Amino acid sequence: MNQNRHNSIRRTILTCMILVPVVPFLLILVVGFYHFKVSLESRTVKNMQRIAMDHREIIDAFLEERVNDLEFIHASYTFDALRRHQTLQKVFSWLQLASNAYTDLGIFDAQGMHVAYRGPYPLTGKIYKDAPWFKEVIKHGVYISDVFLGFRQTPHFVVAVARDSDQGRWVLRATIDSQKFNTLVGGVQIGQTGEAYILNANGVLQTTRRSGGRPMEAPEDAIHLGHRQHAVDVAHQTFFSQGKYLYAVVPLKGGAWILFVRQDKADAFRALRVTIYATALICLLGGSLIVFAAVYLTNRIVNRMEKMDAEKAQLGQQLISASRLAELGEMAAGFAHEINNPLQIIKSEHALIEALLEDLKDDNGLMASPTLAELDESMGQVNLQISRCARITQAILKFGRQSEPTVETIDLRKYIPEVIQMVANKASVHGIAVVQDLVAETAHVKGDPAQLQQVLINLFNNAMDAILTRHGSSGGELRVAIQPAGNGAVEINVADNGCGIDTGNLPKVFSPFFTTKPVGEGTGLGLSVCYGIIDGMGGTMEVQSEQGSGTVFTIHLPVDTPNGG
Amino acid sequence: METMQLMLVDDEERFLSTTKKLLEREGYSVLTATDGSQALEMLRRKRVHVVILDVKMPGMDGNEILVQIKRQYPMTEVIMLTGHATVASAVDGLKSGASDYLMKPIDVHDLIAKAEEAFSRRQGLETKIRVARMRHLMKSPREIIQEN
Numbered sequence: 001m002n003q004n005r006h007n008s009i010r011r012t013i014l015t016c017m018i019l020v021p022v023v024p025f026l027l028i029l030v031v032g033f034y035h036f037k038v039s040l041e042s043r044t045v046k047n048m049q050r051i052a053m054d055h056r057e058i059i060d061a062f063l064e065e066r067v068n069d070l071e072f073i074h075a076s077y078t079f080d081a082l083r084r085h086q087t088l089q090k091v092f093s094w095l096q097l098a099s100n101a102y103t104d105l106g107i108f109d110a111q112g113m114h115v116a117y118r119g120p121y122p123l124t125g126k127i128y129k130d131a132p133w134f135k136e137v138i139k140h141g142v143y144i145s146d147v148f149l150g151f152r153q154t155p156h157f158v159v160a161v162a163r164d165s166d167q168g169r170w171v172l173r174a175t176i177d178s179q180k181f182n183t184l185v186g187g188v189q190i191g192q193t194g195e196a197y198i199l200n201a202n203g204v205l206q207t208t209r210r211s212g213g214r215p216m217e218a219p220e221d222a223i224h225l226g227h228r229q230h231a232v233d234v235a236h237q238t239f240f241s242q243g244k245y246l247y248a249v250v251p252l253k254g255g256a257w258i259l260f261v262r263q264d265k266a267d268a269f270r271a272l273r274v275t276i277y278a279t280a281l282i283c284l285l286g287g288s289l290i291v292f293a294a295v296y297l298t299n300r301i302v303n304r305m306e307k308m309d310a311e312k313a314q315l316g317q318q319l320i321s322a323s324r325l326a327e328l329g330e331m332a333a334g335f336a337h338e339i340n341n342p343l344q345i346i347k348s349e350h351a352l353i354e355a356l357l358e359d360l361k362d363d364n365g366l367m368a369s370p371t372l373a374e375l376d377e378s379m380g381q382v383n384l385q386i387s388r389c390a391r392i393t394q395a396i397l398k399f400g401r402q403s404e405p406t407v408e409t410i411d412l413r414k415y416i417p418e419v420i421q422m423v424a425n426k427a428s429v430h431g432i433a434v435v436q437d438l439v440a441e442t443a444h445v446k447g448d449p450a451q452l453q454q455v456l457i458n459l460f461n462n463a464m465d466a467i468l469t470r471h472g473s474s475g476g477e478l479r480v481a482i483q484p485a486g487n488g489a490v491e492i493n494v495a496d497n498g499c500g501i502d503t504g505n506l507p508k509v510f511s512p513f514f515t516t517k518p519v520g521e522g523t524g525l526g527l528s529v530c531y532g533i534i535d536g537m538g539g540t541m542e543v544q545s546e547q548g549s550g551t552v553f554t555i556h557l558p559v560d561t562p563n564g565g
Numbered sequence: 566m567e568t569m570q571l572m573l574v575d576d577e578e579r580f581l582s583t584t585k586k587l588l589e590r591e592g593y594s595v596l597t598a599t600d601g602s603q604a605l606e607m608l609r610r611k612r613v614h615v616v617i618l619d620v621k622m623p624g625m626d627g628n629e630i631l632v633q634i635k636r637q638y639p640m641t642e643v644i645m646l647t648g649h650a651t652v653a654s655a656v657d658g659l660k661s662g663a664s665d666y667l668m669k670p671i672d673v674h675d676l677i678a679k680a681e682e683a684f685s686r687r688q689g690l691e692t693k694i695r696v697a698r699m700r701h702l703m704k705s706p707r708e709i710i711q712e713n
Contacts, residue, residue, distance in 0.1 A: 390670050
């Protein structure tokens with residue numbers, strides 16, 4: 001029952017001691033981690049979005065400049081002027097000054113005939129009437145193509161401008177080197193895997209992708225924006241995460257191209273991963289520290305509590321035994337008192353009978369005879385037995401009163417042999433050798449001699465019982481020793497070579513009502529009362545025993561210091 | 566010198582009658598009462614020198630009766646009969662004015678000895694009082710007249 005209570009208290013304390021620090025500890029970790037994660041994510045997103053937006057501006061500006069270049073040329077020169085080789089040469093040189101991305105420049109008439117060309121390839125005279133770019137430029141006036149191979153078999157794209165003039169509609173076209181264009185986005189480097197590249201609406205690369213993919217290839221992992229296409233068009237930029245990558249996406253060229261800024265999540269959130277590991281480590285270490293401290297403290301508290309409970313229980317038991325003893329005393333006293341009254345009457349009657357007998361004798365009513373002598377003798381016996389009864393009742397009344405001890409100075413060297421003498425007869429009858437080992441310089445002690453006698457007689461009787469159990473009527477030895485024990489104490493040892501005490505019973509020998517004797521033979525109060533008496537004298541009493549080889553009772557009593565009163 | 570008038574108070578009637586017989590055989594005049602009220606009633610009517618009083622009785626307990634007797638008849642000597650072999654209960658009685666105590670079961674000769682002792686103490690005391698009164702009278706008859 002007590003164990004259950006202790007267990008439940010242990011659980012409660014342990015739970016509290018773990019939960020109370022762990023909850024705020026975890027909250028701090030979780031909140032801190034969450035905010036770090038959010039801020040890291042938002043910083044990563046903003047960074048990628050900023051890069052995307054910046055590069056869109058750069059690319060759009062680049063493309064717009066190219067268109068402006070061509071429009072400027074278209075407006076500045078006539079179709080015929082440009083057909084002239086020198087003029088075209090001059091214009092191309094000027095264009096290359098504006099941007100070294102130009103690889104060639106050509107003009108076309110309305111029928112798609114390549115009228116003049118300045119560049120490394122022999123393209124003059126080719127008809128582009130059915131080329132998609134030509135159709136587009138005729139239709140819209142300005143056209144920037146996707147990257148393609150064309151006749152020359154190297155990736156490039158074209159910027160073309162078609163304007164009406166006096167000579168009719170004609171087209172000015174420049175080719176942009178894909179390599180040069182690449183450098184605009186190829187330089188983007190975020191962390192280890194962050195990169196930027198451009199795809200057209202069909203998912204074909206327009207620039208080289210560092211993580212794999214050359215222009216005009218459609219990478220397998222190219223994502224199709226699908227429903228996000230719309231979001232990209234409307235918002236001009238969007239951010240999302242797909243697969244193992246984070247993407248910031250902006251449309252270019254009015255949605256024909258899409259600029260991707262892409263970074264591996266693991267790379268982007270590397271700091272987060274480090275933080276996760278650190279947090280987990282802190283959790284583990286801090287948690288185990290808390291648990292360890294909680295378990296340690298709980299054990300200490302509960303152990304202390306168990307000890308206190310045990311002491312309380314022992315105290316309670318002592319109180320109970322004391323009160324039972326007192327009850328027993330009360331009962332015996334009442335009993336003796338009740339016996340006293342009839343005894344008193346018997347005594348009076350006896351006195352009267354004796355007086356009447358005397359009268360009869362005096363009046364010569366009774367002759368001296370053997371019968372009369374016997375009657376006299378019998379009357380004497382009655383008187384004797386009455387006195388005996390009276391002694392018994394007085395003794396019971398004395399016991400019941402538990403009268404205050406009469407404290408005297410006791411010289412153990414004289415006193416102990418006297419007490420031993422009381423049991424000497426019993427010892428010799430049972431063949432028990434009584435050995436006295438009384439050190440000469442043993443100091444005196446203070447106490448009630450009658451009480452100390454009760455203690456010693458009790459121990460001697462117990463010892464002799466134990467010896468009888470083991471040895472029968474020969475070979476027993478009872479050793480009584482006194483010696484100084486230091487610290488102002490005297491030690492009395494009562495040792496026997498009897499049967500010993502069972503290890504399980506050893507802690508209980510001083511408990512009231514504990515006895516190993518058959519029912520009715522022992523009250524189990526003897527050692528308990530002894531313990532109480534020694535305790536009352538300010539001493540201690542201990543027992544050591546080994547089953548089958550003997551028992552030693554050790555009493556420590558404080559020395560009576562003459563000036564200590 | 567007047568003879569000692571004794572009174573026994575105990576709830577055991579047989580004890581009273583037998584002890585009375587024994588005492589009367591020794592030449593003492595003995596009254597008996599089985600409880601406190603009877604004893605007080607008897608004291609009102611008769612002059613008693615020494616009361617032998619059992620401590621433990623049903624109804625009015627010995628110590629209560631002692632207090633009553635000592636209040637109403639301070640010159641009466643009371644010997645307590647106690648069943649307890651203790652000084653404590655006897656001391657209680659002595660404090661309340663008992664002159665001595667006896668432990669049950671008593672021997673009638675012990676009883677007589679104690680009673681005689683108490684009686685002679687009482688006689689001595691009465692003599693002193695008488696002498697004091699006499700002196701008082703001798704000193705100033707006028708004062709006696711005034712007192713009256």
